[in-house]
Amino acid sequence: xxxxxxxxxxxxxxAARARNGRERILDAAERLFAQxxxxxxxxxxxxQSAGVDVALVGYHFGGKHELFTAVFERRAGVxxxxxxxxxxxxxxxxxxGAPALEAIISAFTRPLLERSxxxxxxxxxxxxxxxxxxxxxxxxxxxxxxxxxPLVERFIAVMREALPHxxxxxxxxxxxxxxxxxxxxxxxxxxxxxxxxxxxxAADLDGVHERLAPYVAAGLRxxxxxxxxxxxxxxxxxxxxxPRR
Amino acid sequence: xxxxxxxxxxxxxxAARARNGRERILDAAERLFAQxxxxxxxxxxxxQSAGVDVALVGYHFGGKHELFTAVFERRAGVxxxxxxxxxxxxxxxxxxGAPALEAIISAFTRPLLERSxxxxxxxxxxxxxxxxxxxxxxxxxxxxxxxxxPLVERFIAVMREALPHxxxxxxxxxxxxxxxxxxxxxxxxxxxxxxxxxxxxAADLDGVHERLAPYVAAGLRxxxxxxxxxxxxxxxxxxxxxPRR
DNA sequence: GTCTATAGCTTGATAGAC
DNA sequence: GTCTATCAAGCTATAGAC
Numbered sequence: 213x214x215x216x217x218x219x220x221x222x223x224x225x226x227a228a229r230a231r232n233g234r235e236r237i238l239d240a241a242e243r244l245f246a247q248x249x250x251x252x253x254x255x256x257x258x259x260q261s262a263g264v265d266v267a268l269v270g271y272h273f274g275g276k277h278e279l280f281t282a283v284f285e286r287r288a289g290v291x292x293x294x295x296x297x298x299x300x301x302x303x304x305x306x307x308x309g310a311p312a313l314e315a316i317i318s319a320f321t322r323p324l325l326e327r328s329x330x331x332x333x334x335x336x337x338x339x340x341x342x343x344x345x346x347x348x349x350x351x352x353x354x355x356x357x358x359x360x361x362p363l364v365e366r367f368i369a370v371m372r373e374a375l376p377h378x379x380x381x382x383x384x385x386x387x388x389x390x391x392x393x394x395x396x397x398x399x400x401x402x403x404x405x406x407x408x409x410x411x412x413x414a415a416d417l418d419g420v421h422e423r424l425a426p427y428v429a430a431g432l433r434x435x436x437x438x439x440x441x442x443x444x445x446x447x448x449x450x451x452x453x454x455p456r457r
Numbered sequence: 458x459x460x461x462x463x464x465x466x467x468x469x470x471x472a473a474r475a476r477n478g479r480e481r482i483l484d485a486a487e488r489l490f491a492q493x494x495x496x497x498x499x500x501x502x503x504x505q506s507a508g509v510d511v512a513l514v515g516y517h518f519g520g521k522h523e524l525f526t527a528v529f530e531r532r533a534g535v536x537x538x539x540x541x542x543x544x545x546x547x548x549x550x551x552x553x554g555a556p557a558l559e560a561i562i563s564a565f566t567r568p569l570l571e572r573s574x575x576x577x578x579x580x581x582x583x584x585x586x587x588x589x590x591x592x593x594x595x596x597x598x599x600x601x602x603x604x605x606x607p608l609v610e611r612f613i614a615v616m617r618e619a620l621p622h623x624x625x626x627x628x629x630x631x632x633x634x635x636x637x638x639x640x641x642x643x644x645x646x647x648x649x650x651x652x653x654x655x656x657x658x659a660a661d662l663d664g665v666h667e668r669l670a671p672y673v674a675a676g677l678r679x680x681x682x683x684x685x686x687x688x689x690x691x692x693x694x695x696x697x698x699x700p701r702r
Numbered sequence: 703g704t705c706t707a708t709a710g711c712t713t714g715a716t717a718g719a720c
Numbered sequence: 721g722t723c724t725a726t727c728a729a730g731c732t733a734t735a736g737a738c
Contacts, residue, residue, distance in 0.1 A: 233721070248595055251496035254713060265723050270715065272721090340594065347592045349585065350493055352646035361652055368652075384653040385668050389638035396637030401597035407606055407613075408629040423630050426683055427676035434675035435668055478703070499731060510705050515733060517703090705738080712731065719724075 236262040246340035288359040294323045310373040313429040329417040339398035346395045378436035386432040481507040491585035533604040539568045555618040558674040574662040584643035591640045623681035631677040
C-alpha cells in the first residue's frame with residue numbers, strides 16, 4: 213500500500229479503466245440524449261457508440277433513468293459554482309450599491325455560453341440536453357428544479373436588489389423569458405440561420421452573449437415600469453391616475 | 458344520391474365514423490406526443506388511448522412519422538391564417554405610419570396564448586408539442602421552418618418597418634429570443650410556480666400575454682440602440698464616438 | 703374503415719463466466 | 721470491471737378477414 217505512489221498498481225490500473233468505461237458511457241449518452249431525447253436512444257445505441265457492452269450500464273448506473281440523471285448531474289455542479297462566484301464578484305465590485313442588471317444577467321449566462329462555444333463537444337451536447345430537459349413536462353420540473361433552482365434563487369435575489377421598486381412577480385416572469393431564450397439558443401437547431409438567410413448563425417454564441425443581457429435588462433425594466441410607474445422625487449405619487457381606456 | 462340530405466345514409470355514417478376514428482387518433486397522439494415526445498409514445502399507447510386498433514394508424518396515416526407530421530400540421534394552418542389577418546389589421550389601423558412594435562408582437566402571440574388558455578385541451582397539448590418541436594434538433598429545423606417560417610418572415614418584415622434604423626440582424630436575434638420565451642411558456646412545466654413560491658403560475662397565459670409584448674419590444678429597442686445609436690435631428694451622427702472601454 | 707393475427711425486430715434488464 | 725448469453729416484453733408494420 214505504501215510502495216508505489218506514481219506507478220500503476222493493478223488496483224490503480226483497474227480504477228483508471230473503470231473511470232474510462234464509466235466516463236465513456238456518460239459522454240456517449242450525453243451526446244445521444246441531447247440529439248434525440250431520453251426515449252429516442254437505446255442503451256445499445258449508447259454502449260455501442262462508447263465501445264463497451266450494454267451490461268456495463270447496469271453495473272455503473274443501475275438503469276437507463278439513472279444514467280440519464282447522472283449525465284445531467286455531472287456538469288451542473290461545476291457550472292453553478294462558477295456562476296455563484298461570478299455573481300459574488302459582481303456584487304463586490306458594485307458595493308455599496310446594487311450591481312447593474314446587465315452585469316447580473318451576464319454573470320448568469322456567460323459561463324454557459326462560454327462553455328457551449330469553446331468548452332468542447334461534451335459541453336455543447338450538455339447544453340442541448342439542458343434545452344431538452346427545461347422544455348420537457350416530464351423531466352423539467354424534477355431535474356431543473358433540483359439542480360438549478362437554488363442558484364437561480366440567488367440570482368433573483370440580487371436582481372431584486374437591482375430593481376428595488378419592482379414587484380417580485382415581474383422579476384420571476386422576466387427570468388422565465390430569459391431562460392426560454394437561453395435554452396432555445398442552446399438547442400442550436402439552426403432555424404435562425406435559415407430564417408435570416410445566413411445573417412445570423414445559431415452557433416454564434418458570442419453574438420448571443422452580447423445581445424441577451426441588454427435585451428433582458430431592457431425587458432425587465434419595461435415590466436417594472438409597467439406595473440410600478442416611476443416615482444419622481446419631490447412629487448408624491450398619484451395612484452389610479454391612468455386613463456380609463 | 459339526391460334522396461336524403463339530413464338523414465344518415467350508410468355512406469355518410471361510414472364517413473362520419475371514419476372522421477371520428479381518424480380524429481380520435483390525432484387527438485390522442487397530440488396529447489401523448491406533447492407529454493413525452495415522438496419516441497416516448499408507442500402507437501399502441503396512442504390507439505389504446507383513442508379506443509381504436511393499432512392497424513388504423515397504418516391505414517389513415519401510413520406510419521408513426523407521418524402521424525406525427527399530421528398532428529403538427531393539423532392546427533398550423535388555422536393559426537397562421539388568423540395571425541396573418543391580425544397582422545394586416547394592425548398595419549391597416551396604423552397607416553400611413555408603421556405599427557407600434559408592441560402591437561406587432563401582440564398580433565404574433567395573442568392567437569397562440571388565447572387558444573392555449575381557452576381553446577380546450579387539444580390546443581393546450583398542441584402548443585406543448587410546438588415547444589417540443591421548436592427545441593428539437595431533429596424535428597425543429599424541418600417542421601418549424603416549413604410550417605411557421607413563411608408567416609414569421611411576414612412579421613419580421615413589418616417589424617423592420619417599425620424599426621427602420623435597426624439592422625435586420627438584431628431583429629432576427631430579437632425574434633429568436635421571443636420565440637424561445639414563448640415556447641418555454643407553452644411547455645408549462647410548472648417550474649416557475651415552484652421557483653416563485655406560487656407568485657407566478659405557468660398556466661397564467663393572460664399574464665404572459667400582457668408582459669411578453671412590452672418585454673420583447675423593450676428588448677428589441679435596446680438591441681437597435683446598441684448597434685445603431687439614435688441619430689438626433691439637427692445633429693449629424695458621430696460615428697465611432699463610443700468610449701473605448 | 704375497422705379489426706385480428708402475426709411477422710420480424712429491438713428494447714431494458716440481468717445471471718453468470720472471466 | 722467487463723463481457724457473453726439470454727429473457728420476456730414491447731415495438732412498428734402489414735397481410736387479410738369482415
